[in-house]
Every structure is written in structure tokens, then in C-alpha cells.
Amino acid sequence: MARIVLLGAPGAGKGTQAALLKEKYNLPHISTGDIFRANIREGTPLGVKVKAIIDKGELVPDELTVALVKDRLAMPDCEKGYILDGFPRTIAQAEALESFSSVDMAINIAVDDEAVIRRIAGRRMCKCGETYHTSTYGADECAKCGSKLYQRDDDREEVVRERLRVYDRQTKPLIEFYAKRGVLHTIDGNKGVEATFRLVSEVIDGRH
Ligand code: AMP
Numbered sequence: 001m002a003r004i005v006l007l008g009a010p011g012a013g014k015g016t017q018a019a020l021l022k023e024k025y026n027l028p029h030i031s032t033g034d035i036f037r038a039n040i041r042e043g044t045p046l047g048v049k050v051k052a053i054i055d056k057g058e059l060v061p062d063e064l065t066v067a068l069v070k071d072r073l074a075m076p077d078c079e080k081g082y083i084l085d086g087f088p089r090t091i092a093q094a095e096a097l098e099s100f101s102s103v104d105m106a107i108n109i110a111v112d113d114e115a116v117i118r119r120i121a122g123r124r125m126c127k128c129g130e131t132y133h134t135s136t137y138g139a140d141e142c143a144k145c146g147s148k149l150y151q152r153d154d155d156r157e158e159v160v161r162e163r164l165r166v167y168d169r170q171t172k173p174l175i176e177f178y179a180k181r182g183v184l185h186t187i188d189g190n191k192g193v194e195a196t197f198r199l200v201s202e203v204i205d206g207r208h
Pocket of ligand 1: 010032033034036053054055057058059060061065085086087088089090093154163
């Protein structure tokens with residue numbers, strides 16, 4: 001059973017690693033950010049509710065986010081485990097998660113601050129879920145589905161700064177939270193996608 005939480009600042013590479021892990025370990029990748037963005041794109045009531053909050057770089061209220069994740073984890077594909085990416089983001093969310101699931105490992109992807117800003121500035125997304133970086137991918141269309149790539153609204157510099165402040169204040173304390181529970185593994189996320197993936201896989205395989 002692998003119930004995995006990925007921790008790390010915005011731009012640490014959680015989404016990239018989660019997508020690779022999903023393939024390798026055949027676990028569902030649950031990204032609250034992706035769920036919110038899909039709802040915004042489709043104009044659902046949830047999307048309408050959260051758009052302004054996300055555009056400012058603030059956090060969606062805990063009750064709403066927790067309810068969403070609780071429903072998702074109750075689905076049959078999560079019986080064998082899951083990869084949570086972007087949740088929990090506050091101590092209250094982590095405590096709520098404990099009431100309906102137990103986390104086997106929290107993998108903290110540690111990256112330097114300058115790398116985070118650089119990565120986010122070049123990040124490009126596709127609506128199919130693929131992500132790219134301008135430093136390694138020059139085209140405007142997705143290699144998988146051909147749709148036009150776009151930059152997330154909240155990847156603009158002033159919003160990124162607010163997201164990093166929110167991370168420091170609200171999310172960073174989770175490192176201590178999971179350390180106390182004996183499930184924290186911190187790995188170096190500065191060395192590129194492949195090297196990071198090797199380290200994350202080692203943790204999951206019990207070799208780290
Ligand atoms: P992400 O794609 O994980 O960077 O999330 C994008 C945005 O969605 C965040 O900046 C928040 O506004 C919102 N969001 C995603 N996950 C959460 C969460 N667990 N709690 C509150 N807000 C969230």
C-alpha cells in the first residue's frame with residue numbers, strides 16, 4: 001500500500017514527479033490544483049467560487065478542499081493507494097486527512113528559491129494535464145494531444161511571490177508535522193527531473 005503525499009514549494013516539481021509516479025506505480029494522481037483548474041475551465045459552481053482566490057495566489061478554504069479530497073479518496077481506484085499533489089497545504093487539512101486516511105509517506109521535494117522562480121516563469125501547461133518548460137520544449141502545442149499550451153494565470157510573477165509567502169506561512173509547517181509522525185522523507189529536487197525521480201522512487205521502494 002502506498003499512500004503518498006508530495007510536499008514542496010510551488011515549482012518544486014510535485015506535478016511532474018506525480019505524473020511519472022502514476023505511470024510507474026499505477027497509482028491515481030490527485031492534484032487539488034488540477035481539479036480546481038478543470039472546474040474553472042468548465043465554469044462549474046465550484047470553479048466560479050474558487051477562481052478569484054486562485055488568481056490571487058491565496059488558498060481555497062479548508063472545508064471546501066477537504067470535502068473534495070475526502071470524496072476523491074473514497075473512489076475505488078484509491079483502494080491501493082494514491083499520490084496527493086498539492087494537498088494537504090495547511091495543518092488543518094493534514095489533520096482532517098488523518099481522520100479519513102493514513103499517510104504512509106510524505107516526500108518533501110526540496111528546491112532552492114531561485115530555481116523555483118525560474119521554473120515557474122518557464123512553465124507551460126496543456127489542458128490534457130501535460131506540463132512543459134520553455135527551457136526544454138520550444139513548441140506552442142502539446143506533444144501528446146496537440147492542444148495549444150498556456151501559462152497558468154497564477155504563474156505571473158506577482159502572484160508567484162504571494163504563493164511563495166503562503167507556502168512559507170501555511171504549508172512549510174507540514175514538514176515538521178509529518179516528521180513527527182515518522183513518515184517524512186526529504187529529497188534534493190535541484191538536480192533535474194530524472195535525478196529527482198530516481199530519489200523519489202528510492203523512497204517509495206524503501207531504499208532511501
Ligand atoms: P497548485 O496547482 O497545487 O499550485 O494549486 C493552484 C492553486 O489552487 C493554489 O495556489 C491554491 O489557490 C489552490 N489550491 C490547490 N490545492 C489547494 C489546497 N490543498 N488548499 C487550498 N488551496 C489549494
